[in-house]
Every structure is written in C-alpha cells, then in structure tokens.
Amino acid sequence: xxxxxxxxxxxxxxxxxxxxxxxxxxxxxxxxxxxxxxxxxxxxxxxxxxxxxxxxxxxxxxxxxxxxxxxxxxxxxxxxxxxxxxxxxxxxxxxxxxxxxxxxxxxxxxxxxxx
Amino acid sequence: xxxxxxxxxxxxxxxxxxxxxxxxxxxxxxxxxxxxxxxxxxxxxxxxxxxxxxxxxxxxxxxxxxxxxxxxxxxxxxxxxxxxxxxxxxxxxxxxxxxxxxxxxxxxxxxxx
Numbered sequence: 001x002x003x004x005x006x007x008x009x010x011x012x013x014x015x016x017x018x019x020x021x022x023x024x025x026x027x028x029x030x031x032x033x034x035x036x037x038x039x040x041x042x043x044x045x046x047x048x049x050x051x052x053x054x055x056x057x058x059x060x061x062x063x064x065x066x067x068x069x070x071x072x073x074x075x076x077x078x079x080x081x082x083x084x085x086x087x088x089x090x091x092x093x094x095x096x097x098x099x100x101x102x103x104x105x106x107x108x109x110x111x112x113x114x115x
Numbered sequence: 116x117x118x119x120x121x122x123x124x125x126x127x128x129x130x131x132x133x134x135x136x137x138x139x140x141x142x143x144x145x146x147x148x149x150x151x152x153x154x155x156x157x158x159x160x161x162x163x164x165x166x167x168x169x170x171x172x173x174x175x176x177x178x179x180x181x182x183x184x185x186x187x188x189x190x191x192x193x194x195x196x197x198x199x200x201x202x203x204x205x206x207x208x209x210x211x212x213x214x215x216x217x218x219x220x221x222x223x224x225x226x227x228x
Contacts, residue, residue, distance in 0.1 A: 004158070034215065043204065043218045044159075093158065097214075104216065106151075106158040 002028045004096045006107035013084055013114055021079045021110045023094030029074035030096035034104065035067075038091040050077050084114040117142045121205050121219035128195055128226050136190040136222045138179075138205035146207040148172075148181055148188040149216070153202040162190075162203070195226045 003026040013019045023033060032051050036044040048064075050056040050071035058064045066088075068080040077096075081088055091111050095104040122137040140148065150162040150172070163172030168183035177192045188205060205219040 032214075041221075041223075043220045044216075046215055046217075049215055095159075103161055106160070108156075108158040 002026075002096075002103075002105040004030075004094065004105045004107040006092075006094055006110050008110060009108065010111040011113070013112070015085055015114055016083055018080055018082045019084055019112060021081075021092055021094075021112070023077045023079070023096065023107055025075045025096040025105070028096075028098065028105075030077075030098065031074065032097045033071055033077040034095045034097075035069060035077075035079050036093040036095070038093055038109070040091075044093060047079075081112065084112070086114045088112065089114045117146065117207060117209060117217045119205050119207055119217055119219035121203075121222050124221070125223035125225060128224070130197055130226055130228050131194045132226075134190070134192040134195045134199075134224070136203055136205075136224070138188045138190065138219055140186050140188065140205075140207050142186075142207055142209055142217075144209050145183075146209040148179070149206045149208070150177070150179055150188070150190050151204040151206060151218075153204065153221075155201070159204065195224070197226045197228050200224055200226045 005024045007022045035047045038044045047062045048056045048058045050069050052071050056069035071077040093109040095106045097104040118141045147166045149164045151159040152162045153159045163174040165172040165181035171180045179190045202221045204221045206216045
C-alpha cells in the first residue's frame, strides 16, 4: 500500500511557541490531505481537509488561526500549531488520498506535548 | 450529522475465541463503511470496507456486512490471534473513502495466549 510519513514523530515545546508538523505522501500524489486529532483512548476528530493549492477547510470548532494548514504540493502538507498551550497537547494524525473513491492512507502520527 | 457508535471497550479475549465488535451508524444517504485497525505505535490501516447495502467486506479472517435495515456494520472474526491485539475503529464516509471520514470511538482488543 501507499506510504504516508509524518515528522516529527514526537515533539515537546514550551507554552507560547509554535510547532510545525509535516505530512508527506512518499509514493503517490495526494490531491487531498486530512488532519485529525486523537485524544487518549478516544476517537479521531477531523480538524481540517486540505486540497493542494487551495485553502484548507476547517471543521466547526477548530480555530483556523491557531492550526495553520498549508498544502503546498501534491506530496506535502504541514500543520502549524501557533502559540501552543498545554491543552493543545495531543496526538495529531494526517492522512492522504487521491480523493473521491480512492483510499485514505494514514501517517503514524505525531505526539505533541506542550509544557 | 453523520455519526458512528461502537461498542464500549476494552475487549479481552483468549486466543481462538470468537470476536464481535458492534458498530452502528447514522448518516444521510448511502455511506461507505469501513473498519480501520491501529496497531501499537503505528498509523491506522484499512482493514475492510463495504460500499453498499448487503456488501460483505473481508480481510485477514475479519468480516463485516453492511446492514442498511439495522444501520450496522459489526466486525467479526471466528478465531482471534494474539497478533490481532490492536484498536479497531469503525468509520463511514458519504463521499467515498478518499473523502472525509467519521470515526467511532475505537475499541481496544487484547488477545491473551
């Protein structure tokens, strides 16, 4: 199957700083990428959908100025958590797809801890 | 809006036991249904899917049948192995698997030897 990578796999940052998470599709071109947040022992919550070359579509309740998403190419999307706070600590997962009927492929996730 | 409800976990079974993880959904139209598996330390992987009513998805001994009348997509396996220990997520998409997914809460399965 297709491979999606995330970098870093874990990061610790201080409150008030910003952190960037990368999501790459390694062997296919992803027209659509998704960013999810997963709380401990809970489900994945879709944060936003991004299509290459256009602005991301955020889910209700997700602050777009806080979670900046850039899908600059068909193989790379980035999520920047700005002015991070301890409540932003979570597991962030991306997925990538060619869109439509094609399968989503998930990255391994990034553990963010804000101190 | 769309929603997915899974049976509460965690589930602990002995090797070779029969597994059922219940999943029901609420959606407008005719969604596609999925089961994803997340092994420890890894990303989600698609386990099986069904795109229309009465379809049966199957993979690695797991099966699930799309039941429109009961809005269900229960996951079953006749004989679980220790290697099946993972978190299982039921999900739906109303625009195809490459589109946004709505996930259930996830069910932690532990299989003991």
